[in-house]
Every structure is written in C-alpha cells, then in structure tokens.
Amino acid sequence: MSIRFQTVGSLLRPADLLAYKSQIQSRDDVTYPFYADFPGYEQCEEAATRAVVAQQIEHGIAVLTDGEFSKSLWHTDFVWGLGGIDRYIADHGYWFRDLDGQTPYETRRDIGWRITGPLSGHDHHFIFVWKRLAQIAGDRATKLCVPSPSHIFGEISWSDQIGGRDSVYADTDALKLGLVEAYRQFVQEYAAAGGKILQFDDCLWEMFADDNPNSPFSGGAIDLAGRELAAQFIEINNTLIDYGHSLGLTMWTHNCRGNYASRNMGAGSYAKIADLFFQQMRYDRFFLEWDDERAGSLDALAALGAKPSTEVVLGLLSSKTATLDDEARVRTMLDRACQIVPRERLYLSHQCGFASCDGGNELTEQQQWAKIDQGQRLAQEFWGE
Numbered sequence: 001m002s003i004r005f006q007t008v009g010s011l012l013r014p015a016d017l018l019a020y021k022s023q024i025q026s027r028d029d030v031t032y033p034f035y036a037d038f039p040g041y042e043q044c045e046e047a048a049t050r051a052v053v054a055q056q057i058e059h060g061i062a063v064l065t066d067g068e069f070s071k072s073l074w075h076t077d078f079v080w081g082l083g084g085i086d087r088y089i090a091d092h093g094y095w096f097r098d099l100d101g102q103t104p105y106e107t108r109r110d111i112g113w114r115i116t117g118p119l120s121g122h123d124h125h126f127i128f129v130w131k132r133l134a135q136i137a138g139d140r141a142t143k144l145c146v147p148s149p150s151h152i153f154g155e156i157s158w159s160d161q162i163g164g165r166d167s168v169y170a171d172t173d174a175l176k177l178g179l180v181e182a183y184r185q186f187v188q189e190y191a192a193a194g195g196k197i198l199q200f201d202d203c204l205w206e207m208f209a210d211d212n213p214n215s216p217f218s219g220g221a222i223d224l225a226g227r228e229l230a231a232q233f234i235e236i237n238n239t240l241i242d243y244g245h246s247l248g249l250t251m252w253t254h255n256c257r258g259n260y261a262s263r264n265m266g267a268g269s270y271a272k273i274a275d276l277f278f279q280q281m282r283y284d285r286f287f288l289e290w291d292d293e294r295a296g297s298l299d300a301l302a303a304l305g306a307k308p309s310t311e312v313v314l315g316l317l318s319s320k321t322a323t324l325d326d327e328a329r330v331r332t333m334l335d336r337a338c339q340i341v342p343r344e345r346l347y348l349s350h351q352c353g354f355a356s357c358d359g360g361n362e363l364t365e366q367q368q369w370a371k372i373d374q375g376q377r378l379a380q381e382f383w384g385e
Contacts, residue, residue: 001060004346005372005379006313008254008287009145009199010074010353011056011067012360012368017048021072021358025110028089032080033070033125045069046132053136059369060376063141063197066133067355070125072110074201074356075147079113082182083120084168088112096263105263107357115161115168119178121186127193134194141197144190148200148253149183149240150233176236183240191247198244199252199287200237203265205277206257211296212268234280241282254287257294259352262320262362269296278303285311290333291318291325291351298333301340312341315351317375322363324374334382348379 013021020041024030030037052067071077080087093107130144156162156179157172169175190198206212208230237253244251255277258265270278270288278286278300286304289295304310316333317325330348337346354361354368363371 001062002376002379002383002385003062004348004383004385005060005375006063006287006347006349007056007061007065007372008315008319008349008351008353009065009068009143009201010071010355010360011052011065011069012355012363012365013067013069013358014048014051014365017044017069018358020044024072025108026089028087028110032077032087049132050136053133055369057140059372061372063143064133064137065143065145066129068145068353070129072358073108074145074353075151076111076113078124078126078146079152081125083122084115084117084182085119086114086116088114094260094265096258096260096265098263105261107260108359113156113159115156117168119182121182121184122189124186124189126186127189130190130195131193142195143197143199143252144195145199145201145254146186148202148237149179150236151202151204153179153236154204154229154233176232180236180239184243187240187244187249188247191244191249195249197250197252199254200240200283201254202237203256203258204233205255205273206266206268208276209268209272211272212266214266214268230276234276238280238282245282250284251282252285252287253281253283254352256289256315256352259320259356259361261357261359264294264320267294269294270300271296274300274303279307283310285313285347287313287315287349289315289351291315291320298336298340301337305341311345311347312337313347313349315349317348317350317371319350319352319354319368319371320361322367324371327374327378330378331382343383348375348382350375 020038024034035042049066049069053064056064079085089110090112093109093111096105098105133142157175161167162169162175163171241251304312314337316330
C-alpha cells in the first residue's frame with residue numbers, strides 16, 4: 001500500500017447490481033433512490049458495497065469510497081436527491097466522442113432534472129450512502145464525491161427552466177442563490193454526520209480553454225460573457241469550499257474532460273484555465289487528468305506550485321484502457337512534475353474513475369484491479385511510501 005496512490009472514486013459494478021441499474025434507466029415511473037420500486041435492490045447495493053470496500057482494503061487503497069455503487073451517473077443522482085427536483089427521461093443523452101475520435105456517441109437518456117419547487121439539500125440520500133460506507137469502513141478514511149455546485153449551476157442555467165412564466169427561479173441569479181443554499185444544507189448535514197472529506201467533481205472548466213475545439217469560446221480569447229460565467233463558477237464553488245472549511249471539512253476536487261464507456265467529451269489544456277481553476281479555487285487537493293495530450297503541458301502546474309498548502313493528484317494513468325500503462329512515461333512525468341510542485345505535495349492516480357456511469361469503462365474487474373495494483377507499485381517505487 002502507498003498513501004501516494006489515490007483513486008478518483010468510481011469502480012466497476014458487479015453484474016447483479018448492473019441488472020437493477022439497467023432497469024432503472026428505462027423507466028420514468030420510479031422515484032429516486034428507487035429502493036421501493038425494485039425489491040432486493042437496496043440489499044444488492046449494500047452487499048456490493050461491502051464487497052468493494054473489502055477489495056479496496058485488500059488492494060491497499062488509502063481513502064475508501066463505496067465505488068459510487070449508489071450512482072447511475074457521476075452527477076445525476078445527487079441532483080435527483082435534492083428537494084424540488086423531479087427526474088425524467090430526456091429525448092437524448094449527452095454526446096461523447098466515440099473511440100474513433102469523431103463519431104457522436106450517445107449516453108443513457110435518464111438524465112433529466114425538472115425543477116418543481118425551491119431547491120433543498122436537507123435529508124439527502126447521499127448522507128445515508130456515506131453513513132453506510134463509514135459503518136463498513138470502520139476507522140479507515142473515507143470520502144464522498146458529489147458534483148461541484150458550479151457544474152450543476154451550469155447545466156441547469158442553460159436549460160429552458162429558468163425565467164419562464166411558471167419557473168421556480170426568475171433568473172440565473174435566483175437559481176444561484178437557491179442552489180448554493182441547497183448545497184450549504186447538504187454540506188452542513190454531511191459534516192454533522194461525521195464526514196471528513198468532500199470531493200467536488202467538475203467537468204466544465206475546459207470550456208473556458210480557447211484551445212478546446214469543443215468549446216463555445218474556441219478559436220479566440222474568452223469573451224466578456226465567458227469571463228463573467230467563469231467568475232460565477234468561481235464564486236459559487238469558493239462559497240461552498242469556504243463553508244466546508246468552516247465546518248472542519250477537507251475539500252477536494254476532480255477535473256476531467258469526460259469519461260463514459262471509455263469515451264471522452266472534449267479537450268482544452270490546463271495552461272489555458274490555470275488562472276481560473278488553479279489559482280482562484282480554494283480546494284485542498286486537485287485530482288487532475290494527464291493521461292493523454294489533451295491536458296497539455298505539465299508546466300501549468302506552476303499555478304499550483306505557488307500555493308504551498310495545496311496538494312495535487314496527477315492522473316497520469318488511464319482508467320479508459322484495458323491494458324497496463326506505460327511506466328516509463330509515468331516516471332518521466334512524475335520527475336517533471338517534481339520540478340514544478342514539491343514531491344511531498346504530489347500523488348498519483350488514474351485520470352478518472354473506472355465507472356463514471358454505472359455501465360463503466362471497457363475493461364474487466366480483473367483488469368481494473370491490475371491497473372490499480374500497477375499504480376500502487378509505481379507510487380511505492382517513486383515515493384518510497
């Protein structure tokens with residue numbers, strides 16, 4: 001075991017749990033968290049969680065999760081669990097790039113969020129999920145992963161649910177206030193339940209990188225509207241980060257460019273967003289994606305090297321592939337990163353979880369654990385701890 005190797009959070013689900021998940025995604029007459037609609041589902045989820053926690057311990061993972069076995073997608077379930085939200089099956093899913101890099105690839109379609117009342121974070125199902133994890137984990141460290149408030153603000157504010165005659169929120173400013181308050185309620189109840197580490201997962205920052213061909217701002221400097229939106233994202237996240245800190249929580253973030261069935265959504269280098277994401281976000285630890293060339297040069301780490309209390313998890317390994325990673329490349333990049341950020345503030349991981357959606361990436365559980373074991377060994381060799 002090396003404390004220097006970390007996992008982002010999600011792990012491949014077993015077949016019996018996936019059998020329930022596949023039923024859920026095709027039905028709009030069921031209510032989150034779906035336990036009452038599918039006899040045996042809750043018991044299956046708990047048994048699978050106990051098994052995956054035991055596997056994480058066996059493979060030396062230092063900070064445990066429930067494998068995100070309670071989730072359908074990395075962010076949808078959290079939103080479904082908010083008061084004032086109804087789930088529905090949309091006309092289409094999210095669009096990713098297929099393995100050829102060009103062809104559109106459609107995700108599952110049960111991604112809809114309908115605002116039916118003021119948003120609330122009270123009594124969220126994720127608190128139950130974390131308490132179950134903590135009970136199974138005993139005295140071992142655990143974390144809970146939820147979507148960043150800025151990501152959810154972005155997705156909802158671009159919908160047609162804001163500002164209409166029958167809308168709950170008259171404009172995006174009202175939505176922002178309501179969403180921040182709902183998150184504040186959730187964060188307070190997580191801390192009160194005994195949670196210690198809260199991780200905000202975030203996938204929208206790359207749209208502010210003008211070298212991202214999939215960004216609305218591609219091909220030139222980010223315009224005033226883009227800068228104003230980025231400023232709102234920063235304000236929203238930092239408000240919740242600061243609140244978490246005030247309650248004694250350790251606040252982490254994970255950033256990626258899409259991870260669905262081994263497909264990706266976009267590009268954009270960290271250098272282009274370092275002044276926004278790295279310099280202005282007040283997180284304690286950043287999980288970053290550097291498994292391929294899309295993230296650009298490691299030189300962008302200089303913006304974090306100047307923040308002496310901030311830790312960096314380098315996602316140099318790939319959760320998308322079935323084969324083991326190029327160890328020479330990883331060692332070379334670790335050596336380079338240590339020239340920018342002190343070694344004692346660095347960690348190693350895969351660029352993302354192995355199953356950001358419940359279907360997971362295109363590899364087997366055996367291959368997943370082999371890749372985790374490789375990461376453990378590389379970290380032990382590099383740091384000696």
